Amino acid sequence: MRVKIRxxxxKEVVKRVKAGLEQKGGYCPCRLERxxxxxxxxxxxxxxxxxxxxxGYCHCMLYYKEK
Ligand code: SF4
Known part of the structure; x- marks a missing residue:
């Protein structure tokens, strides 16, 4: 099985989530707990x-998993 993640x-969503990740030190920006x-x-x-x-997308919609 080959899984494709993209x-x-x-690009705006990617930028926003990546900025959030940076701000949270690599923890999910869509969740409170680290x-x-x-x-x-x-x-x-x-x-x-x-x-x-x-x-589908991950919770933050940064990544998409294709079947
Ligand atoms: S939901 Fe997406 S961006 Fe958030 S931590 Fe999980 S994989 Fe990373």
Missing amino acids: LNED TEDYKCMCKEFRDQIADPDYE
Whole structure:
């Protein structure tokens, strides 16, 4: 199985989320807690990547996983 992960095609979103990540020291900008699970790539997205049936954006919409 080949998984393809790409950035959101909307460069403004990418810019905004990346700025947020920088501000939070690499932790997810869409979440309040700074825990290991929320370090980018967060556990939620890693689980989505591992799920062969999942297609879509990560929570922050920075990345897109294609099937
Ligand atoms: S939701 Fe996206 S941007 Fe946020 S930590 Fe997870 S992978 Fe990174």
